[in-house]
Amino acid sequence: MRQSLTLGRKLAVPSLRSSRLSLSALPATALAGCMALPLVFLASAWLQFDLSTWAHLWETLLPDMLLNTALLVLGVSALTLALGVSLGWLIAHYTFPGANVFKVLLVLPLAVPGYVLGFVFMGLLDYAGPIQTVLRSWLGEHFEVEIRTLVGAIIVLSLVFYPYVYLLSLSAFREQSASQRDAARAMGYSTWQTFWRVALPLARPSIAAGWMLVVMETLTDFAVVRYYNVVTLSEGVVRLWVGQMNREGGLQVASILMTVALAVLLIERFLRRKARYTQLSGQARPIAPTPLRSWRGIAASLYAGLVFTLAFGLPGVQLLLWAIEDVSSAPPGTLDTVFTQYLANTLGFALGAAALVLLVAIPLAWALRQTAQQSSPAVRSVIRLATLGYAVPGAALAVGVLFMLAPLNEPVSALTGGAVLFSGSLIGLFYGYVVRFLAIGLNSVEASLEKVSPSMEMAARSLGARTGRVLRQVYLPLLRGGIASAALLVCVDVLKELPLTMFLRPFGMETLSTWAYMLASESAWVGAATPALAIVALSILPAALLLQRMESLRTSL
Amino acid sequence: MKTINYSTRVALTGMLAAVVLASSVASPAQAQTQVVNVYSARHYGALEKVFAEFTKETGIQVRLSSGSSQALLERLRADGKQTPADLFMVIDAGTLQLAAEEGLLQPVRSEVLDKAVPPELRDPEGRWYALSQRMRTIVYNPAKVKPEEVQDYADLANPKWRGRLCLRPATHIYTISLTASLIATRGAREAERIVRGWVNNRPQFIDSDTRILETIEAGRCDVGITNHYYVGNKLKANANFPVKLVWANQKGAGVHVNITGAGVTAAAPNRDNAIRLLEWLVTKGQGPADTHLPGGNSEFPVNPSAQAPKVLESLVGTGFKIDYATLRQYGKLQADAIKLLERVRYQ
């Protein structure tokens, strides 16, 4: 009797019975451990140090990869910080013609994946493209801007990623209170000095979190750099693993890439460790926006408008034109079938991944909550380790997954009569997605779990509610919103995702993103436009949710 | 215990939903009709039309799975005996030869095939057959370059082309196979000298033959290397397309050739249908019409009795020499070619 009672309760409400905690946290820890495995495998590649592979890499591509990766990250960081912070500051503290519209419009470029903007710019702006052709006719035959360069890649990636910095600096600037600014002004600082000495340092943790996302995304990109002839670590992994089927080299570069990404993450955390500013008083008086008059207002509008046009307007129009050309020139029916099939694949992947991410994230969030009051650093650090997948560039993670699953291929295939093959199967793909996007799901679920205070659960229990009723009537209604938004965010990320999908998708199963990339990498821009446009259209919808997502990511990264 | 059931049920439902979703996407409808599964490195568009005609004639459904030549080979290896693929169709002779040597393709002989495909365009054991042929050769802007200046790939190593050369990046199989054939015909040292000469000319790397032609047309480059059919396709759209083509290396072994080719896989579940498709492709499918494999893409047919696409007539002129001898060595030399390209820092 006692045994069964205790057992039932242990599984049901372990949070109330902390003595059983170590046991009940075990499955969650194991689950989290599974999610961290590809990273561990990838790290273990360092142990399989092969001198000849290294020597060849070092004599050929590796120096360029390292140098270009460093320059790319530096360049994209500088440009995204300049664009994002200046736009965030403008929108937070000033009114000018169209300011309210720009506030939203400036987020939209997040809906355009790099591999899409990259090929649109290529088609529009390279030497044979329409813009340079027109410019040559005005400025003479010798006018030339070389865009297949590192600088070209930096510009494209910056236009895609600046919204991360923009969103986070915007919300940070808005949170700042007028009294801080007034105090600075009273002590004789000009507006400009106040920005540099007060507003910017206060917003630094937020801006740093946005910058971190930019760096992660930049390290993940292999498509834009490939279009623009820049060999980076991510591009190297794809080049070696996919292009040359050079497993040793690809694995080695992937492990370097992961190490670089995690090092950047650790450095950022280290720098940020002391910099946690909060508003001291509960009621911060918001800063009333200053109107910008005459030419200043127009200049602000032009600046915001220019960034939006380059990052979204222009490419949007070009994609639309190409898509129309594509649809009207394709033989009737063929595009429909292909498009429907790929769209179905894409949505299936996205929804499946979202469901699985939640299936993992919910128990982990639960375990984190239980261990919140306990000193179980082991459980918590394993769970935190599992969310690092978000920081590992897609190509590296994909190689980690393949490397890890490869030994299982033959036995499993033999066991199931060839029905199941791990790598290049849905299992491998969804596993990759869950590892990569777990952090997003976990953050959303955790944030909404915080809405249910432990005392709320205790109150319900003391009022005679059993676990089922507590889950149904207290947790579920309060978590619903968080779970839905987590699902949506994962869906959109999977929809845009390229490297994992490309490496891990079951053979022959194209998605909108792999389709667009495949055609774009062959410079078949017209054909790539239709799927690209579909991706952009589907990703715009949840743009409003992105602000919320930024907030939750800021706490985790 | 009721509570556990509840949460388990939730978990199971979620998992089931995910699996059902995924598998509904994954499994193409199994039909009782005759089928042939093709792993194809050629993209959607051209192929559907070709296969539609085959299906109409034979009633055999063609199911396509596409990917790059390298990815397809990798897949075929991973599949092993369980492969669903019947026909392995790629756009590179090297990949076909590698697949054949690894035992992934089975020997197929038939009178139809023997008659339709000349010996130099097929594997002697019948493990693969060419379906169409394309030449990778030199293109130039006639306003700035005299054809005599660019008669051979080696001519592009001349420093006078510094800053005037457009090439495809090393990541593309076309570049790798071209390099492999240079090694095969001229030896590793000479090949490296030539390729290093190109790189020293600071070429503009563009990952699209069409864009290379357009860039030459626009004036950024004066010479380049592309597959012949891109010129053909350009001419189809505009008869006055200004960029011209030279059949390279006519004083030597002949112009570099590559093929679209196919072989029946070692474990093909629908072997007979695969052979029928293969036979159809090298006979009826060899036409100059847009709906056929060579015609649709301005390539040369492999069947000597087939007519070449009209647009190629002006390009062919009085005929030219083709370097068939090295076709089977691209695969073997692939790794050497990649190493060479990396050594000379070809992008």
Added chain:
Amino acid sequence: MTIALRAERLSRCFGEVVAVSNASLEIASGEIGVLVGPSGCGKSTLLRLIAGLEPPDPSPKSRIQIGERVVYDSDKGIDLPPDQRLVGLVFQDYALFPHMTVAENIAFGLHTWSRQAREARVREMLAWVRLEGLAQRYPHELSGGQQQRVALARALAPRPTIVLLDEPFSNLDHALRVELREDVRELLKQSGVAALFVTHDREEALSLADTLLMMDGGCILQTGAPQQLYLEPASIQVGRFLGEANLLAGVAQGSYAVCVLGEVPLQRTAHGMATILIRPEALEFHPDANGDAVVERRLFFGHDQLISVKLDGVSLLVRASSTFSFAPGQRGRLRCIAPAVAL
């Protein structure tokens, strides 16, 4: 006298930390008990052990009885889960369900009741806490005091034998806290339900309790009426926690003790070396230019004032009526007007 709660020999350790050590207590029906002690003394843990939110360490003979029912007995292996213990709980953050209206919150514990009975009970509870008009409001639309009353109504709606309140007033500002304290005490007395409060605020504890239970270091140090604990603390800890105290070295000699103040009367007889505890209000300061005591500082509170007086190198606190004026440096004489305690 019937028992509302009896807990015997409860202990709870978190690793090396002993949160509750062999604690026993008893609350009679209709009685208000208050567990008071400094932060971290284990009083909230003890409350959670009683409610079943935390398992006691399995020590022999530990037992919890609520009303007539034994809900925990280590020897007999009885351990009812919280939902079967029939205790009401009120939390510091009230723990109202944000997605339910006031009426739904109050009805939450009444799910086994018939619909009519439930509705009647909700109306009754709303009237009892004087929130009749707010039944359809959501918690975030209420003031802090109103939320507090809803939490109380929700806890009491299912007619628990005892209600446990964990620092229920600490989220409120001072004026509201005093007002609400009276209010809640009145409501509890009306309903006749027994209550056990947990608080670290001595003023709150003294004014609320019928029975005060002083806790520190996981142990219940002393139990009794508030006045008794205040005037006759069993230990220095209890004495100092419950109010300002002058602790003087002295020698007890039966009914009086000798210390720096001379001879002071004792509450209970004692002998030998002792610490003499004298409350500030037991001392009087008489201004006298020739006196041996000197005013050092004063703290003026309005209703009274505390002055610090130096006598033979020892500082003493004296509570005085606010009508007097004292200036630092002023001389006078000290007199003990109430019995002291020798500890």
